[in-house]
Amino acid sequence: MRFAALNHRAHVLIGDRAIDLDEASGGRLSADPMETIRRLEEVRSFIEETQPLGRSFTMEELTLAVPSPPQSMAIGVNYADHAAEMDIELAEEPVTFAKFPTSLAGPNETVTLPSSTVDWEVELVLVMGRDAFQLTSDEAWDAVAGVTIGQDLSDRVVQFAAGRQFSLGKSSPGFGPIGPWIVTPDELPNRDDLELSCAIDGVTVQHSRTSMMLRGVVPLLVDVTKHLALKCGDVLFTGTPAGAGFALSPPRYLQPGEQLTSTIEGIGTLVTNFVAP
Ligand code: ZN
Numbered sequence: 219m220r221f222a223a224l225n226h227r228a229h230v231l232i233g234d235r236a237i238d239l240d241e242a243s244g245g246r247l248s249a250d251p252m253e254t255i256r257r258l259e260e261v262r263s264f265i266e267e268t269q270p271l272g273r274s275f276t277m278e279e280l281t282l283a284v285p286s287p288p289q290s291m292a293i294g295v296n297y298a299d300h301a302a303e304m305d306i307e308l309a310e311e312p313v314t315f316a317k318f319p320t321s322l323a324g325p326n327e328t329v330t331l332p333s334s335t336v337d338w339e340v341e342l343v344l345v346m347g348r349d350a351f352q353l354t355s356d357e358a359w360d361a362v363a364g365v366t367i368g369q370d371l372s373d374r375v376v377q378f379a380a381g382r383q384f385s386l387g388k389s390s391p392g393f394g395p396i397g398p399w400i401v402t403p404d405e406l407p408n409r410d411d412l413e414l415s416c417a418i419d420g421v422t423v424q425h426s427r428t429s430m431m432l433r434g435v436v437p438l439l440v441d442v443t444k445h446l447a448l449k450c451g452d453v454l455f456t457g458t459p460a461g462a463g464f465a466l467s468p469p470r471y472l473q474p475g476e477q478l479t480s481t482i483e484g485i486g487t488l489v490t491n492f493v494a495p
Pocket of ligand 1: 292293294339341370455457458
């Protein structure tokens with residue numbers, strides 16, 4: 219199943235049609251996109267039983283699919299080639315930092331660049347479907363409501379000026395675009411091996427597969443929840459492969475007027491535009 223927010227209201231998407239869950243269910247299901255995540259099995263049963271027709275929609279109608287996650291975080295250096303290009307040593311535990319919820323943005327968003335040193339990082343993003351603490355390997359994927367595409371936008375100067383505290387340089391408004399919708403893991407061709415890439419104005423800058431993660435989704439959730447109690451609705455960015463602008467010689471950063479397109483197999487494409495302050 220694929221679900222999303224259209225004009226801030228909860229919808230299920232089937233092909234090129236969108237079903238408004240509140241309207242279609244006569245108010246039994248909520249218009250709040252966070253409620254879709256909390257009541258995913260109920261939503262799935264409703265769609266299967268009633269087979270609503272919905273209406274056609276445009277990409278411009280899509281808004282942030284996870285508008286108020288209890289927690290939002292990201293994993294650093296989870297691909298060996300990106301760790302090497304950033305010259306960051308691999309750690310025994312997952313490198314984890316806050317991607318504060320106020321940094322999240324929806325699809326087709328125009329993000330204001332606060333500086334001339336903002337970098338791109340395409341990432342698979344997990345949306346938790348239940349509270350999760352000390353997950354076993356067998357439980358890990360079952361705790362995920364769905365996956366989406368994310369950009370872990372990072373001001374590299376602020377990031378490293380704050381020492382090893384990455385959160386400040388990665389949480390400005392709009393620095394966490396995600397979307398365009400959420401796909402449940404059962405829809406994916408192989409949930410542990412998805413092609414991902416991103417391009418600036420059509421020129422590919424990153425291209426890899428999620429099977430190249432140092433910690434795939436299962437070991438990542440096991441290791442993170444050894445320490446952290448995740449909540450239903452939490453957003454977790456899972457790290458980026460090589461190809462960040464910081465590592466180029468000379469470094470190359472996002473410019474006003476540029477368009478970033480981020481694509482993950484089985485999910486779709488997330489478009490983000492940039493403007494000067
Ligand atoms: Zn990242």
